[in-house]
Amino acid sequence: MLCVRNLGKDLRGFAVRGVSFDVEDGDYFVLLGPSGVGKTVLLELIAGITTPDEGRIMWDGQDITHERIHRRRMGLVYQDQALFPHMTVDQNIAFGLRPKKMRPAALRERVEKLAADVSVSDLLHRYPGTLSGGESQRVALARTLATDPRCLLLDEPLSSLDAQSRSELQALLRSLHRKGHTVIHVTHENKEAMALASRVAIMENGTITQVGTPSEVFHHPKSEFVARFVGIRNSFKGRFEASGNGNGSLSQFVTEGLTFQVLSEASSGTGFLVFRSEDLVVSRIRDDLSAENRFQGTVVDMAPARLGAELTIDIGVKVAALMTSDSVERLGVECGQDVWVSLKASAARYIEK
Numbered sequence: 001m002l003c004v005r006n007l008g009k010d011l012r013g014f015a016v017r018g019v020s021f022d023v024e025d026g027d028y029f030v031l032l033g034p035s036g037v038g039k040t041v042l043l044e045l046i047a048g049i050t051t052p053d054e055g056r057i058m059w060d061g062q063d064i065t066h067e068r069i070h071r072r073r074m075g076l077v078y079q080d081q082a083l084f085p086h087m088t089v090d091q092n093i094a095f096g097l098r099p100k101k102m103r104p105a106a107l108r109e110r111v112e113k114l115a116a117d118v119s120v121s122d123l124l125h126r127y128p129g130t131l132s133g134g135e136s137q138r139v140a141l142a143r144t145l146a147t148d149p150r151c152l153l154l155d156e157p158l159s160s161l162d163a164q165s166r167s168e169l170q171a172l173l174r175s176l177h178r179k180g181h182t183v184i185h186v187t188h189e190n191k192e193a194m195a196l197a198s199r200v201a202i203m204e205n206g207t208i209t210q211v212g213t214p215s216e217v218f219h220h221p222k223s224e225f226v227a228r229f230v231g232i233r234n235s236f237k238g239r240f241e242a243s244g245n246g247n248g249s250l251s252q253f254v255t256e257g258l259t260f261q262v263l264s265e266a267s268s269g270t271g272f273l274v275f276r277s278e279d280l281v282v283s284r285i286r287d288d289l290s291a292e293n294r295f296q297g298t299v300v301d302m303a304p305a306r307l308g309a310e311l312t313i314d315i316g317v318k319v320a321a322l323m324t325s326d327s328v329e330r331l332g333v334e335c336g337q338d339v340w341v342s343l344k345a346s347a348a349r350y351i352e353k
Contacts, residue, residue, distance in 0.1 A: 001025055002151060002182075007045060007055035016041050016206045019055070023151070023184060023199075028177045030193040031186045033203030034229065039186040042203075043153045046184065047076045059150070070099075075149030077140050079156040083128040089115070089139050090124040096146030114142040118172060134165030138172065145176075152176070154185040158192060170195050190231055194218065202226050219276070224351060227274040233320040235274045240350050242268045250292065250345055258316045261292035261345040271353040277310060279347035280321035283340045284331055291342035299337050302328075309333075313341055 002023040009016045016038040023029045031039045044050040046057060048069040057065045064072055083092050093111050102110065115121045118138040128136060137157055144152065157173075158166045173196055177183060185196060193200050194214050201211045202225075210222045221227035227235050238255030240262070253260045253273045260273055286294060297315035304310075308324040311333065321341060323333065333339065 001060055002046070002184075003056075003058040004046070005056045005058070007042070007052050007057065009041060009045060009050060009052050011041065014038065014206065016045070018207050021201050021208055021211050023182060025182055026177075026180055028173075028183045028185065028196055028198045030197035030200045031184065031203055032188070032190070032193045032200055032229075034188055037203045038206040039188075039203055040155050043076060043155055043184065043186055046151075047074045047153055048072050049076070073148070073150045074153055075144035075147055075151070076153040077137075077144050077155065077157060079159055083136060083139060083143070085128050087127075088124065089120060089126050089128070089131070092128070092139055093124075093142045093146055096143045099147075110146070114146055117145070117176075118142045132165065133161045134169055137161070137165075137169055141172070141176075150182065152181055152183045154183060156186055156188075158187070158189070190218070190229075202229065204229075220349065221274065222351065224272045224274070227272070227351070232274050232276055234277060234280075235272055236317055237272055237353075238270070240264070240266060240269055240271055240273075240352075242266060251350075253348070253350055256317045258295070260343070260348055262348045262350050263345045264350045266350055266352055269352060272351045273348055274351060275343060275348045277320045277322040279343060280313075280319060281342045282311065282313070282321050282323055282327070282331070282333065283342070284333075286340045290344070292345040293343040293348070295341050297339060297341060299333060299335050299339055302333070302335055313339060315341060 005020050007016065007019040019042060031042065033039055041050065045052050048067060052065065056063055090111060093114055094107060097107055097110060115124055118141050120135060120138050120142060123135060158169055161169060187193060197214050199211065200214050200217045202209050202217060204225050210217055210226050218230045221230060221232065224235055236255040238253055241252045243249040243251045250261050251264055253262050255273065262273065295315040297313040299311055300314050301312035302309050305322055308322065309328050311321045311323060313319050313321060319341065
C-alpha cells in the first residue's frame with residue numbers, strides 16, 4: 001500500500017503542496033486534472049526522480065521518501081516511451097532484466113513471456129523507429145514490467161494514440177490490472193478515468209481536491225472546479241436558503257431570479273448548484289409531475305452528442321440537457337421551440353462556496 005502524506009515541492013513559478021492520498025494494493029488509481037497542475041511532478045516524486053521539500057511517501061509502512069530509485073521498485077512509463085532507438089524490441093525488453101543476471105535460456109523465456117503479455121511477440125526483431133505509437137507504448141510497458149515493479153506509474157500513456165490504438169491499450173491496461181498490478185495513471189481525459197480507474201483523484205493548482213470512486217467523483221463533485229472539470233455543464237452561482245427542518249428536507253436555491261428545490265442539509269449561504277445534463281427531462285408539455293423543479297424555456301442550440309443531442313435551453317439561465325435521438329425525433333424538438341424541462345430535487349447538488 002502506498003501512502004502519500006502532505007507532500008510538497010517548490011518549483012520555478014509553481015508548487016505542489018499538501019498532497020495526501022492512499023493507493024491500495026491492486027488499485028488502478030487515476031490522477032486526473034488539466035495540464036500544468038503538477039500530475040507529472042507528483043509521479044516523479046513517487047518514483048524518486050525528484051526529492052520533495054516536505055511530506056512523506058510510505059510503502060507498506062516503510063518510509064521511502066528518500067529511498068534510492070532502484071530500491072523503490074516503481075516502474076515509470078513516460079508519454080514518449082523513451083525506447084532505445086538503437087536496440088530491437090527484444091533488446092529493449094531484455095534491458096530491464098539486466099540487473100537480474102539471468103541465464104540466457106531463462107532470459108529468453110522471460111522476454112517472450114513479457115512480449116506475449118503485451119501482444120508484441122511478432123515485433124521482437126523490429127526497431128522502435130518502425131513501430132506505431134500504440135506498439136511503442138506496449139514495448140515500453142513490457143520493458144518496465146521486466147523490472148518487476150510493485151507499482152506502475154503511467155504518465156499520459158494514451159494521449160498521443162489514435163482512437164483504435166487507445167481502445168486496444170486501454171484493454172491491455174485493464175488486463176494488467178486484473179492480474180493484480182497496482183497502477184497510478186496520470187491523465188487529463190475524463191473518459192480514460194471512467195474506462196480504467198478503480199479510484200480517481202482530482203488535482204487542482206498543485207494539490208488534491210477530491211478522491212473517490214469514479215462514480216463518487218463524477219456524480220457527486222465536491223467543488224465547482226471538480227464539477228466543471230468532470231464535464232458537468234450545469235453549474236450556477238446563487239443563494240442557498242436552508243429549510244431549517246433538517247433530515248434532507250427540501251430547501252431553495254435562487255439564481256438569476258429562478259428558484260430550484262434542492263435536497264440538502266447545508267446551512268444557508270452562497271454557493272453553487274450543479275446537476276448533470278442527463279438528469280434534465282425535456283418535454284413539449286408540462287407533464288412531469290413527480291419532479292420538484294419544472295421550468296418553461298426556449299431551445300437556443302442543439303449539438304450532436306454520442307447518443308443523440310445536447311440541447312441548450314434558456315429558462316432564464318441557459319441549461320444543458322441530453323436527449324436521445326429517438327426522443328428528439330419523437331418530440332420534434334428543434335431550435336427556437338418552446339419546451340418544458342424538469343429536474344428532481346434529488347438530482348441537484350448544492351456546493352458551498
